[in-house]
Amino acid sequence: MELLAQLATWSLVAFSVVLFLTQLLAREAGHWIGRHQREARGSGDAEGTGLVVGGMLGLLAFVLALTLSFGSARFDERRKGTLAEANAIGTAWLRAEAIDHPRGREIARLLEDYGQTRKDYVTALRKSSTIQEINERSSALQSVIWGHVSAIARERTDPVVVSLMVSLNDTFDMGTAARFAHDTPFPPPLFWLLIGMAHISMAALGYQLGLKGQKSHIIATLLTAVWTAVIVVILDLSAPRLGTIRTSVAAYDWTLEGFKAGIPIPPPPAQ
Numbered sequence: 201m202e203l204l205a206q207l208a209t210w211s212l213v214a215f216s217v218v219l220f221l222t223q224l225l226a227r228e229a230g231h232w233i234g235r236h237q238r239e240a241r242g243s244g245d246a247e248g249t250g251l252v253v254g255g256m257l258g259l260l261a262f263v264l265a266l267t268l269s270f271g272s273a274r275f276d277e278r279r280k281g282t283l284a285e286a287n288a289i290g291t292a293w294l295r296a297e298a299i300d301h302p303r304g305r306e307i308a309r310l311l312e313d314y315g316q317t318r319k320d321y322v323t324a325l326r327k328s329s330t331i332q333e334i335n336e337r338s339s340a341l342q343s344v345i346w347g348h349v350s351a352i353a354r355e356r357t358d359p360v361v362v363s364l365m366v367s368l369n370d371t372f373d374m375g376t377a378a379r380f381a382h383d384t385p386f387p388p389p390l391f392w393l394l395i396g397m398a399h400i401s402m403a404a405l406g407y408q409l410g411l412k413g414q415k416s417h418i419i420a421t422l423l424t425a426v427w428t429a430v431i432v433v434i435l436d437l438s439a440p441r442l443g444t445i446r447t448s449v450a451a452y453d454w455t456l457e458g459f460k461a462g463i464p465i466p467p468p469p470a471q
Contacts, residue, residue, distance in 0.1 A: 212432065212443040219395075220428045223402045227420060230403035234410025253401075253408045260401045264430050267394055271386075271437030278381045278440055278447045282322055285374035286451035289315045290458060292367035299360055303348040307364075310348075311371075312459045314341045318375060319452035322382065326441035335379070342372050382447075386438040394434070398427050 289311055296307040321334045349368055353361055402424060409416055436443035 212436065216428055216432050219398075219431060220424060223399055223424045223428065224421070226399040226403040227406035227424065230406030230408075231410035231415075232406075234407040235413070236410075238411050238413060249408050249411055253404045256397075256401045256404050260397045260427070263394060263397055264427075264434070267390060267434045268430065268437070270390070271434045274381070274384075274386075274440075275437045275445065275447070278378070281374070281378040281381045282447055282449065283451045285318060285371070285378045286315070286455045288367065288371040288374045289318070289452075290455040292364070292371045293455075293459060295360070295364045295367050299352070299364055301352055301356075303352050304364070307345055307348050307368075308459075310341055310345050312456070314338065314345070314371075315452055315456050315459070317341065318378070319449050319456070321379070322447055322449050322452070324441070326439075338375060342375075346372075382440045386435065391435075394431060398431060402427075 293308050293311045293315075296304045296311060298304075317334055317337050321331065321338065324331045324334060345368060349361075349365055353365060405420060405423075409420065432443075433445075436445040440447060
C-alpha cells in the first residue's frame with residue numbers, strides 16, 4: 201500500500217493508469233482461462249457463472265458505495281475541523297486584544313503566527329519533512345501562549361480572563377482534532393478489500409465472457425474505466441494529502457486577513 205501511496209503522491213494520473221491496466225490484465229487473464237475451458241470442455245455452465253459474476257459485481261458496487269460514503273465523511277470531518285479551528289483562533293485573538301493587558305497583546309501576536317502555522321500544516325504535502333517541524337512549532341507556540349495567559353490569571357481573575365482561557369483551550373483542542381483528522385490514514389484492510397474485489401470482479405467478468413465465447417472489449421473496458429475513476433475519487437477523498445481533492449484553507453486566510461485589519465476603537469457616542 202505504501203508503494204501505491206507514493207505513486208499517488210507523485211502522480212494521481214499514474215496511479216489511475218496502473219490501476220486501470222492491472223484491472224485490464226485481470227480481465228484478460230480471466231477471459232483467457234474461460235476461453236480455454238470452453239474449448240476443452242464445451243460451453244460449460246455459463247448461466248451459473250453469470251449469476252455468480254452478477255453477484256460479485258453487485259457486491260463490488262456495494263463496497264464502492266460504502267467506501268465512498270466513508271471517504272466523504274472523512275473529507276467533511278477535515279473541512280469542518282479546519283473551519284472550527286480557524287474560528288477558534290479568531291475568537292481567541294479578539295479576546296486577547298480586548299483584555300487590555302500587555303501580555304494580551306503578545307498573545308494576539310503569537311496567535312497570528314499560530315494561525316499561519318496551522319494553515320501551513322493543512323497545506324503540507326504527504327511525507328513532507330516540514331510536517332514534524334510544523335507540529336513542533338505549534339506545540340511551542342501553545343506553550344508560550346498558555347504561559348502568558350497563566351501569568352495574567354495570577355494577576356486577575358475577572359470573567360474576561362476566564363473567557364480568554366476558555367477560548368485558548370478551545371483553540372488548542374481544535375488543533376488536536378484537526379491533526380487527528382489529517383493524520384489518521386485510510387484503513388489498509390478497507391483499501392485492499394476495495395482493490396482486491398475490483399480485480400477479482402474484473403477477472404470473473406472476463407472468465408464469463410471467455411466461457412461464452414464473447415469479447416465485448418469496448419463495454420468491458422468502459423466498465424473498468426468507471427470502476428477505476430470511482431476508486432481513485434474514493435482514495436482522493438479519504439487521504440488528506442493525496443491527489444487534487446484537498447481541504448480548503450480559505451477559513452484560515454479569512455482569519456489572518458482579520459488580524460491585519462486590527463480592531464479600531466471608535467470614539468464614545470455623543471451625549
